[in-house]
Amino acid sequence: MGDANTTISVRDLHKSFGTNDVLRGVDLDLDRGKSLVVIGGSGTGKSVLAKCILGLVRADQGSIEINGRDIARQTESDRRYMTGLSGMLFQGAALFDSLPVWENIAFRLIYSQRKSRSAAREKAADCLSQVGLAPEIGDLFPSELSGGMQKRVGLARAIAADPQILFFDEPTTGLDPIMADVINNLILERVKALGATAISITHDMASARKIADEIAMLYQGRIIWRGRPEEIENSNNPMVEQFVHGRAEGPIKMALRRR
Amino acid sequence: MNIFAGIGRTTMASLRETGQIANFARRGAFSWVSGPFYWRAFFNSLWRIGFASLPVVGLTAIFTGAALALNIYDGSLRFNAETFLPQILGVSIVRELGPVLAALMVAGRCSSAMAAEIGTMRVTEQIDAMSTLAVEPFKYLIAPRILATTLALPVLVLIADIIGVYGGYLVSVYALDFSGPIYVRNIAEFLENRDVISGLIKAAVFGFLIATMGCYYGYHSRGGAQGVGAATRTAVVAAAVVVLASNYFMTSLLVEF
Ligand SMILES: Nc1ncnc2c1ncn2[C@@H]1O[C@H](COP(=O)(O)OP(=O)(O)OP(=O)(O)O)[C@@H](O)[C@H]1O
Ligand SMILES: [Mg+2]
Numbered sequence: 376m377g378d379a380n381t382t383i384s385v386r387d388l389h390k391s392f393g394t395n396d397v398l399r400g401v402d403l404d405l406d407r408g409k410s411l412v413v414i415g416g417s418g419t420g421k422s423v424l425a426k427c428i429l430g431l432v433r434a435d436q437g438s439i440e441i442n443g444r445d446i447a448r449q450t451e452s453d454r455r456y457m458t459g460l461s462g463m464l465f466q467g468a469a470l471f472d473s474l475p476v477w478e479n480i481a482f483r484l485i486y487s488q489r490k491s492r493s494a495a496r497e498k499a500a501d502c503l504s505q506v507g508l509a510p511e512i513g514d515l516f517p518s519e520l521s522g523g524m525q526k527r528v529g530l531a532r533a534i535a536a537d538p539q540i541l542f543f544d545e546p547t548t549g550l551d552p553i554m555a556d557v558i559n560n561l562i563l564e565r566v567k568a569l570g571a572t573a574i575s576i577t578h579d580m581a582s583a584r585k586i587a588d589e590i591a592m593l594y595q596g597r598i599i600w601r602g603r604p605e606e607i608e609n610s611n612n613p614m615v616e617q618f619v620h621g622r623a624e625g626p627i628k629m630a631l632r633r634r
Numbered sequence: 635m636n637i638f639a640g641i642g643r644t645t646m647a648s649l650r651e652t653g654q655i656a657n658f659a660r661r662g663a664f665s666w667v668s669g670p671f672y673w674r675a676f677f678n679s680l681w682r683i684g685f686a687s688l689p690v691v692g693l694t695a696i697f698t699g700a701a702l703a704l705n706i707y708d709g710s711l712r713f714n715a716e717t718f719l720p721q722i723l724g725v726s727i728v729r730e731l732g733p734v735l736a737a738l739m740v741a742g743r744c745s746s747a748m749a750a751e752i753g754t755m756r757v758t759e760q761i762d763a764m765s766t767l768a769v770e771p772f773k774y775l776i777a778p779r780i781l782a783t784t785l786a787l788p789v790l791v792l793i794a795d796i797i798g799v800y801g802g803y804l805v806s807v808y809a810l811d812f813s814g815p816i817y818v819r820n821i822a823e824f825l826e827n828r829d830v831i832s833g834l835i836k837a838a839v840f841g842f843l844i845a846t847m848g849c850y851y852g853y854h855s856r857g858g859a860q861g862v863g864a865a866t867r868t869a870v871v872a873a874a875v876v877v878l879a880s881n882y883f884m885t886s887l888l889v890e891f
Contacts, residue, residue: 426762429766430765431762431765431766454765455768458765458766458767458768459768461766462766462767463763463766465759465762465763467758467759469758469759469760469762469763470760470763471755471760471763471764472754472758472760473751482764482767482769483767483768483769486670486672486767486769486774487767487768487769489670532763532767536767
């Protein structure tokens with residue numbers, strides 16, 4: 376169980392939406408400073424899992440320990456504790472559309488850490504350059520950006536305050552291969568240089584191989600396989616093989632209506 | 635299908651919702667006490683709710699005052715009391731029509747805008763994102779709006795009172811041959827402080843209720859564009875209804891003091 380080194384320890388996590396049992400007993404441990412990639416089919420609950428750990432969705436059952444503190448009940452102070460040390464890139468970026476890009480990135484600095492607007496602005500320009508965007512972009516509004524640019528701004532916002540625990544929900548989806556690799560390097564740098572703990576969700580196997588210390592596969596509400604990236608080719612798990620090689624035929628059945 | 639069970643269920647559901655709204659309002663109004671207070675968001679709301687509502691509130695007031703003067707004149711002529719027109723008009727406006735009409739205009743303008751804005755933020759996960767950035771949505775989104783509306787509405791009503799009385803003045807003097815100075819003096823001598831103050835107290839309560847409805851229904855939006863649309867519609871209707879209902883109860887309390 377959670378030894379001193381474990382940042383995140385999830386036990387028997389359950390979450391249903393009505394009759395839709397999304398998480399059915401997820402167990403997950405992650406050591407400090409490690410990068411875990413969660414893979415799995417669309418709609419298997421990867422985003423829901425991240426939101427449960429972050430305290431945005433209340434789990435029905437199970438425990439979530441962060442640095443030894445159980446936050447699954449989601450009291451006010453649990454939530455404050457968790458948001459104080461984590462950052463999240465949302466799948467849909469979820470940028471504040473009424474604020475310019477730089478203020479999106481600097482939001483936590485200005486409104487939570489109460490830094491001066493000029494200092495926050497400088498930090499925002501710095502973060503923009505880290506995700507490969509020019510400082511002038513800071514004056515645009517999110518609706519004026521392309522999808523991939525929004526994603527990168529979301530990433531810049533997630534890392535701006537140097538959080539200890541990072542969640543990236545599909546960080547490279549919608550990016551060209553070169554920019555995807557820039558983002559992969561950025562995530563690696565965060566984890567290696569700053570010692571952050573990262574949970575990334577992705578369908579992009581190249582990205583998963585690159586950024587993961589370990590890969591875990593979510594299927595039917597549980598983690599069915601976990602291993603190092605180099606092991607994934609020889610996992611001896613039919614579900615994982617089908618997923619990694621992207622085959623329509625196999626044990627995982629897509630709910631398609633055939634004529 | 636038991637009709638009584640249906641009625642009971644509906645009653646329970648609306649009681650529960652009332653309780654939730656009351657809880658939401660309390661959280662919204664007091665969340666900033668433990669700090670921080672977001673002045674920027676507050677002044678932004680104050681500007682959009684208070685200042686930008688001036689034109690509609692002014693137009694409503696001037697036409698209502700004008701029409702009211704004609705109606706009072708015509709009605710009071712039947713028992714030769716038309717000289718009391720200024721007094722009746724003044725009391726009607728500052729005690730009742732100024733606060734209620736300004737509140738209804740603000741309800742239409744602002745509770746819908748709040749529900750749409752906050753609702754869009756909800757369904758696009760911007761509210762979740764805000765929580766993950768360690769900023770409490772209640773402090774950043776809800777409290778500034780509730781406080782700004784509560785403070786802005788009395789000022790708007792005071793302006794509406796003056797413009798409404800002026801609308802009555804225009805009709806009385808230019809169409810009904812009243813003497814301007816006498817109209818003004820009659821109103822000034824007749825109105826008491828409590829007439830005006832009771833209207834302003836109502837206005838503050840209306841402001842609080844309007845913002846609460848807009849924020850509550852926006853915050854609890856579900857789904858996509860349709861959910862936000864439904865939230866907006868419900869917010870406006872609920873704001874208008876609570877304004878009119880609370881107006882009756884407050885009036886019955888305030889006439890006694
Ligand atoms: N707020 C919600 N209310 C109801 N159901 C939800 C909600 N959020 C997610 N779900 C359901 O939970 C399931 C998992 O959703 P989730 O977004 O976690 O999928 P995912 O694994 O992230 O998929 P993708 O790879 O497509 O992003 C889906 O069936 C979805 O319908
Ligand atoms: Mg997802």
